[in-house]
Amino acid sequence: MLESEKEFALSAVQAAAAICRRVQSGIALDSLDKKDRSPVTVADFAVQALISGLLAEQFPDDALVGEEGADQLREASAEELRNRVVAEVQAARDDDPTSETVLNWIDRGQAAGGAQGRFWVLDPIDGTKGFLRKEQYAIALALIENGQVQLGVLGCPNLPESMDQPTGPDAGYAFVAVKGQGTEAAKMPADGTLGELSPIAVSSSDDPASARRCESVESGHASHDEMAQIAEKAQMTGEPVRLDSQAKYATVARGESVAYLRLSPDASYTEKIWDHAAGEIVVTEAGGVVTDLLGKPLDFTQGRGLVNNRGIIATNAALHERVVRATAEVLGF
Numbered sequence: 001m002l003e004s005e006k007e008f009a010l011s012a013v014q015a016a017a018a019i020c021r022r023v024q025s026g027i028a029l030d031s032l033d034k035k036d037r038s039p040v041t042v043a044d045f046a047v048q049a050l051i052s053g054l055l056a057e058q059f060p061d062d063a064l065v066g067e068e069g070a071d072q073l074r075e076a077s078a079e080e081l082r083n084r085v086v087a088e089v090q091a092a093r094d095d096d097p098t099s100e101t102v103l104n105w106i107d108r109g110q111a112a113g114g115a116q117g118r119f120w121v122l123d124p125i126d127g128t129k130g131f132l133r134k135e136q137y138a139i140a141l142a143l144i145e146n147g148q149v150q151l152g153v154l155g156c157p158n159l160p161e162s163m164d165q166p167t168g169p170d171a172g173y174a175f176v177a178v179k180g181q182g183t184e185a186a187k188m189p190a191d192g193t194l195g196e197l198s199p200i201a202v203s204s205s206d207d208p209a210s211a212r213r214c215e216s217v218e219s220g221h222a223s224h225d226e227m228a229q230i231a232e233k234a235q236m237t238g239e240p241v242r243l244d245s246q247a248k249y250a251t252v253a254r255g256e257s258v259a260y261l262r263l264s265p266d267a268s269y270t271e272k273i274w275d276h277a278a279g280e281i282v283v284t285e286a287g288g289v290v291t292d293l294l295g296k297p298l299d300f301t302q303g304r305g306l307v308n309n310r311g312i313i314a315t316n317a318a319l320h321e322r323v324v325r326a327t328a329e330v331l332g333f
């Protein structure tokens with residue numbers, strides 16, 4: 001089941017990772033450049049165009065819910081940015097699509113999603129802040145059918161074998177999960193190769209005290225204080241590891257952290273499906289549990305957002321109930 005979709009998603013994400021790496025290598029961390037957000041903008045648009053174009057060719061009937069749209073790029077004043085995006089897409093393909101074709105591919109990602117039918121979900125670069133800091137980011141691609149995530153791929157070009165190692169030239173992993181078939185990981189280093197896929201599983205530990213959890217680097221995305229209170233209540237006393245992007249889901253899936261908590265400091269913020277669809281299936285197929293703060297499954301049927309959601313609890317199976325209970329106590333549910 002979904003063999004050709006799985007192969008497609010892995011190779012599309014791998015091609016996207018090459019764009020990301022090339023663009024990221026042009027960021028000079030110690031120069032005035034560091035206030036320049038344009039590299040991530042170029043890579044965001046180029047990756048969405050590339051993957052959307054490949055999808056249009058291989059699965060022309062499937063819609064795409066992608067984070068980006070081309071409105072900004074169509075403005076006359078965006079000519080330089082537009083040319084950089086088109087050049088990246090052309091370099092990644094054997095042919096030379098026109099600028100209009102590239103913009104139309106990006107805009108194919110404006111589908112509404114919903115409860116019916118089959119569509120893909122793409123976050124071309126998740127963790128844009130991490131990308132700019134040359135830390136963690138992910139290319140996240142998922143397939144949803146009738147509201148259920150069926151397939152997810154996370155490409156994490158800067159993820160080392162273990163979070164205790166610095167990221168280096170050997171870093172890079174791809175994770176793939178298919179409903180009912182488990183989660184696999186393969187090395188995806190900068191040399192452009194993809195290693196052998198092998199199964200991964202969440203941690204089996206039920207000891208909260210020895211457990212390591214992870215959370216966002218950005219306090220604007222997740223309330224570090226409230227999450228610390230929840231962790232304390234659950235007796236998860238270890239220091240949290242902070243990393244950007246859905247690489248957090250990947251670390252839970254491979255058993256390196258036992259929990260990923262996410263609680264937006266902004267109660268009016270609506271989480272987006274592209275920030276969670278691939279991560280959710282990567283964790284659940286590895287044996288973990290992913291819910292909202294009330295312990296209910298994430299609802300991917302409501303369009304581009306996860307409506308009525310205030311946050312995420314992704315853990316191994318053994319600790320999930322404990323974290324849901326601690327969350328209810330701290331937040332007063």
Ligand SMILES: Nc1ncnc2c1ncn2[C@@H]1O[C@H](COP(=O)(O)O)[C@@H](OP(=O)(O)O)[C@H]1O
Nearest residue numbers: 125126127128216218220221244245264266269
């Ligand atoms: N106020 C907010 N609360 C929660 N998430 C937010 C947010 N503002 C932006 N985000 C999302 O947080 C994502 C990054 O999450 P993390 O902190 O785990 O790396 C962003 O994805 P992008 O980087 O793709 O834009 C963005 O969609």
Ligand SMILES: [Mg+2]
Nearest residue numbers: 123126127275
């Ligand atoms: Mg994102």
Ligand SMILES: [Mg+2]
Nearest residue numbers: 067123125126
């Ligand atoms: Mg993004």
Ligand SMILES: [Mg+2]
Nearest residue numbers: 067125127128
């Ligand atoms: Mg964004």
